[in-house]
Amino acid sequence: MAEVISITQAIAMFRAARVTNLPRAMRLLGRNVALDVIREAGSNLSNDLVHVRSGKLRRYVITTLTAGIRDLPSGVETGLPKRDPLAVIAGVQDRGAMIRPKTKKYLRIPLIPAFKGGSYRGVDRYAGQSLRNVPDTGLFFIRSKGGTALLVKRIGEGKASRLEAWYVLKTQVTLKPRYWWRGAVMTARARLHQHVDRVLPQVMRP
Numbered sequence: 001m002a003e004v005i006s007i008t009q010a011i012a013m014f015r016a017a018r019v020t021n022l023p024r025a026m027r028l029l030g031r032n033v034a035l036d037v038i039r040e041a042g043s044n045l046s047n048d049l050v051h052v053r054s055g056k057l058r059r060y061v062i063t064t065l066t067a068g069i070r071d072l073p074s075g076v077e078t079g080l081p082k083r084d085p086l087a088v089i090a091g092v093q094d095r096g097a098m099i100r101p102k103t104k105k106y107l108r109i110p111l112i113p114a115f116k117g118g119s120y121r122g123v124d125r126y127a128g129q130s131l132r133n134v135p136d137t138g139l140f141f142i143r144s145k146g147g148t149a150l151l152v153k154r155i156g157e158g159k160a161s162r163l164e165a166w167y168v169l170k171t172q173v174t175l176k177p178r179y180w181w182r183g184a185v186m187t188a189r190a191r192l193h194q195h196v197d198r199v200l201p202q203v204m205r206p
Contacts, residue, residue: 005192005193005196006192007192010029010192010193013196013200014026014196014200014203017200017204018204018205019200019203019204020205021203022074023073023074024203025199025203026074026075027071027072027074027075027076028199028202028203029075029195029196029199030072030075030076030077031069031071031076032195032198032199033188033189033192033195034065034069034076034077035066035069036188036191037184037185037187037188038061038062038065038066038078038184040183040184040187040188041061041062041065041180041184042058042061042062043184044178044180044181044183044184045057045058045061045093045180046058056086057086057089057090057093060086060090061080061086061090064080064081064084064087065078065079065080066078068080090180090181092175093175093178093180094177094178094179094180094181094182095177096174096175096176096177096178097174098172098173098174098175099172099173099174099175100171100172101171105169105171106149106170106171107169107171107172107173108131108151108167108169109167109169109170109173110124110126110127110166110167111165111166111167111168113153113164113165113166114126114166114167131151137153138153138154139151139152139153139166139167140152140153141169142163148168149168149169149170150165150166150167150168150169151165151166151167151169152164152165152166153166
């Protein structure tokens with residue numbers, strides 16, 4: 001396993017190797033590390049760390065971060081647009097947040113019957129839609145004996161019928177941080193020594 005080093009140590013390694021164009025070396029190093037971070041971030045958004053149920057957010061993050069890589073005098077930078085809706089969602093997934101409805105009374109939290117495929121790894125069949133604009137859902141509002149607000153659907157007919165809960169309604173939800181970005185940065189940082197080794201042949205004089 002390669003030794004974990006810092007950026008300061010990476011610079012020292014370039015100088016020890018008598019690299020004369022240090023800014024170029026750092027830009028190459030920065031680009032390699034940035035691409036490594038993006039690959040790791042995409043992996044984190046694809047696995048159980050974030051529980052992504054579709055590829056839309058992952059594709060957005062990878063495409064936007066890769067296209068946003070920009071050379072600086074001594075390295076590179078990249079990032080997501082601050083006000084882009086998907087960027088906001090990605091940030092919340094990384095840092096966590098308290099979510100409250102902006103225009104409605106409740107947030108709609110899907111339960112298993114609401115997901116296509118019948119599992120939490122599916123996609124909410126009414127995601128992004130107002131149920132008032134969707135005809136014939138069969139859903140209606142109740143409160144459980146414990147006071148929980150629910151959207152339910154009646155399954156079956158007559159005495160054999162039962163109520164199936166599709167959504168829990170909440171006035172606010174706390175999302176725990178998933179650290180898909182921070183984790184990717186830490187993983188790539190642990191491989192910094194390997195990236196220095198890859199850059200050295202490109203910047204050393206023969």
